[in-house]
Amino acid sequence: MEALTKLGYGVYVIGSRKGEQLNGQIANTLFQITSQPPTVAVSINKNNLTHQFIKESQVFTASILCQDTPLSFIGRFGFKSGRDINKLEGIGYRIGETEAPIIIENATAYLEVRVSKEIDMGSHTIFIGEVVASEVISQEACMTYEYYHQIKRGTTPMAAPTYVGEKK
Amino acid sequence: MEALTKLGYGVYVIGSRKGEQLNGQIANTLFQITSQPPTVAVSINKNNLTHQFIKESQVFTASILCQDTPLSFIGRFGFKSGRDINKLEGIGYRIGETEAPIIIENATAYLEVRVSKEIDMGSHTIFIGEVVASEVISQEACMTYEYYHQIKRGTTPMAAPTYVGEKK
Numbered sequence: 001m002e003a004l005t006k007l008g009y010g011v012y013v014i015g016s017r018k019g020e021q022l023n024g025q026i027a028n029t030l031f032q033i034t035s036q037p038p039t040v041a042v043s044i045n046k047n048n049l050t051h052q053f054i055k056e057s058q059v060f061t062a063s064i065l066c067q068d069t070p071l072s073f074i075g076r077f078g079f080k081s082g083r084d085i086n087k088l089e090g091i092g093y094r095i096g097e098t099e100a101p102i103i104i105e106n107a108t109a110y111l112e113v114r115v116s117k118e119i120d121m122g123s124h125t126i127f128i129g130e131v132v133a134s135e136v137i138s139q140e141a142c143m144t145y146e147y148y149h150q151i152k153r154g155t156t157p158m159a160a161p162t163y164v165g166e167k168k
Numbered sequence: 169m170e171a172l173t174k175l176g177y178g179v180y181v182i183g184s185r186k187g188e189q190l191n192g193q194i195a196n197t198l199f200q201i202t203s204q205p206p207t208v209a210v211s212i213n214k215n216n217l218t219h220q221f222i223k224e225s226q227v228f229t230a231s232i233l234c235q236d237t238p239l240s241f242i243g244r245f246g247f248k249s250g251r252d253i254n255k256l257e258g259i260g261y262r263i264g265e266t267e268a269p270i271i272i273e274n275a276t277a278y279l280e281v282r283v284s285k286e287i288d289m290g291s292h293t294i295f296i297g298e299v300v301a302s303e304v305i306s307q308e309a310c311m312t313y314e315y316y317h318q319i320k321r322g323t324t325p326m327a328a329p330t331y332v333g334e335k336k
Contacts (some may be wrong), residue, residue: 031331121296122202131169131172131208
């Protein structure tokens with residue numbers, strides 16, 4: 001369904017925690033739902049460790065990546081599992097007021113979110129929640145999903161909502 | 169909450185119908201939820217006529233606008249109400265297999281969606297549904313919400329999920 005590849009997105013690191021364990025993953029399907037109160041939604045694959053962490057802690061952060069984010073950074077958060085490595089080791093992050101990790105490295109801004117609704121969508125869950133804190137870190141250009149694909153030649157993992165199989 | 173303005177989106181016309189009446193509106197908060205089956209979600213203000221139409225017909229279309237879409241076209245669909253004018257008069261569109269209108273003018277691709285879930289979010293409803301038809305119309309660049317704001321100098325109506333009040 002090629003038309004679906006034309007939808008526009010940003011590129012984000014979604015951070016969460018489970019007890020003392022911290023993790024983060026790349027997502028592109030984050031969007032604002034209402035302005036009053038400021039509410040956002042994100043679609044996360046049920047097989048991802050971050051899914052398990054958000055389910056348990058009911059909080060997540062979203063770091064909005066800058067256009068110059070290296071592919072190796074995206075690869076670390078998007079193509080590896082927190083079950084195998086500590087993704088945050090050596091990465092610039094801090095703990096937010098939700099106690100979830102906020103990835104600061106390569107981020108132009110971030111949001112902290114407390115989950116208020118979960119929608120079961122089969123392979124994915126939509127987590128919806130209120131933005132309880134946020135900060136703009138820099139005025140650098142933000143990365144678009146299109147830029148990631150076309151300029152950076154990045155790919156999409158199978159677990160992503162926007163996975164489309166083999167592409168030309 | 170300036171950080172929220174950094175989220176990335178495309179710009180879409182959402183079309184729907186109620187009996188013989190057709191309407192469409194601009195939205196930026198459309199995103200894919202799952203790939204199998206192909207499912208999308210859109211957040212629509214409850215005061216909009218299109219909201220009423222989707223509620224009743226349980227179908228909508230999404231036309232993905234090209235970067236060169238004139239501001240006057242976006243103004244027609246984004247800043248006027250179908251209660252006052254027939255927005256589709258003189259506009260290139262066709263009726264899809266869902267019987268909802270598909271806006272073809274200025275579109276690079278479109279989706280047709282049958283609603284399977286509605287999430288009440290106070291001021292807005294998230295309509296979620298399966299993509300039952302789609303087509304790529306051209307390989308022109310798609311408009312991003314950032315391009316609309318920064319290059320086209322477009323503004324955001326109060327009813328939008330991403331309305332942020334007075335901006336610099």
